[in-house]
Structures are given as structure tokens and as C-alpha cells.
Amino acid sequence: MNALLIVDVQNDFCPGGALPVPEGDQVVPVINELSAKFDHVIQTQDWHPAGHRSFASSHDGKEPMDEIEMDYGMQTLWPDHCVQGTAGADFHPDLTTTRTEMVIRKGFRPEIDSYSAFFENDNETPTGLTGYLRERDIDTLFIVGLAADFCVKWSALDGSKQGFGVYVVEDATRGIDANGSLAAAWDEMNAAGVQIISSDAAKTLA
Numbered sequence: 001m002n003a004l005l006i007v008d009v010q011n012d013f014c015p016g017g018a019l020p021v022p023e024g025d026q027v028v029p030v031i032n033e034l035s036a037k038f039d040h041v042i043q044t045q046d047w048h049p050a051g052h053r054s055f056a057s058s059h060d061g062k063e064p065m066d067e068i069e070m071d072y073g074m075q076t077l078w079p080d081h082c083v084q085g086t087a088g089a090d091f092h093p094d095l096t097t098t099r100t101e102m103v104i105r106k107g108f109r110p111e112i113d114s115y116s117a118f119f120e121n122d123n124e125t126p127t128g129l130t131g132y133l134r135e136r137d138i139d140t141l142f143i144v145g146l147a148a149d150f151c152v153k154w155s156a157l158d159g160s161k162q163g164f165g166v167y168v169v170e171d172a173t174r175g176i177d178a179n180g181s182l183a184a185a186w187d188e189m190n191a192a193g194v195q196i197i198s199s200d201a202a203k204t205l206a
């Protein structure tokens, strides 16, 4: 059984937000058309407490996009974004969310970031999504949303590792593209067996 997984389509990742993905808002109409076709729709929501360790503002002398060593490995530092309860953390106002059956919130532990819908950035703390999907007999995910080179990529790679069939819908995602991260992300997803398809193709498979 298939599900559409809508990753982090939140105000802060759209133009005018705190961590804007170029053209991030342009995925919204494409995703709305797709979500009407899928029997099951799941969303993720980046959901950080104020003062989160992934924020550059939590580290003296650091700027957004700097990298630091955390207990679990290298971590890119970000502008403050998607703070719990703020308008920036809300879903884009034009995103259709009525058919969403489940929202996975991630990044709520103060000391650890979480890109993937499946695991936090330590690669071992689960969000619970694997169990939810298995229990509901969902074996194939169509992933859309923001950002292609961070949360979409890690969700796709982890989904594939967990044994799910994974498609990423190319025209329903956009990337941050920090230091070539977008081209690298497409290569990594391809190499992991993630299928990259168009939204027209995804509609026929839904």
C-alpha cells in the first residue's frame, strides 16, 4: 500500500521564512494535486524548542551554515527556525492538510537535530514512523516537500534502508543547496535505489 509523505512544508522553509528554501512555496500546488490522489497522507513537521542546539545562535561566534562537531557527528548550524508554537512552524497556509492521517514532529529534543522522518541525526533514535507504517501495511512511500537535500534526502535514504519502496517526486521538492548539497543529494538517493519521478508519473502510480 502507498502513502504520500509530505516533509516540512512549513512557513519558515518558504520565501519570507527564517530558513527559506528557494522557490519552496512552489511545491504547494503540486503537492495538493498529489495528495488528492493518495489513499494515505502523512506529514512531518520540524518542531524545535527555542535555543535548540542546531541553531547557530546557541553557539558563541557561530554563523548559520557553519558546521560543528556534535556527540553524534558533524552538524550544520541553522538560523533559528520552526520554533514550537510560532507561525514559522505552521504548515504553509495553502497546503491541503485535511487528508493527513498522521503528523510526525521531529527535532523536539533540545540537544539533537532530526532531518529524517525515521531517525534523529544520531541515526538511532526512532521517531516511530517505521512501526506506524508497518502496522498499517504501508510499504511504499512517495516523498515530497522541503528540503530536497536535507529532510527529504534523509527520509528517503532511511526509508529505503528500513525496507520501504521509496519514490521522491522531483517537481514537488526544492533544495537549500548549501555547497553543492543538492546535486550530491540526488546522487546519494539514486545510489541508494530511491526512484526519482515526476508528479505526473506519481499520479499514475498513486
Ligand code: VGL
Pocket (backbone or CB within 6 Å): 008, 013, 046, 078, 115, 146, 147, 148, 149, 150, 151, 152
Ligand atoms: C530542514 C534544516 C534544518 C529540512 C530542517 O526540513 O530540510 N533543514 N531543519
Ligand code: ZN
Pocket (backbone or CB within 6 Å): 046, 047, 048, 054, 078, 081, 082, 107
Ligand atoms: Zn530544523
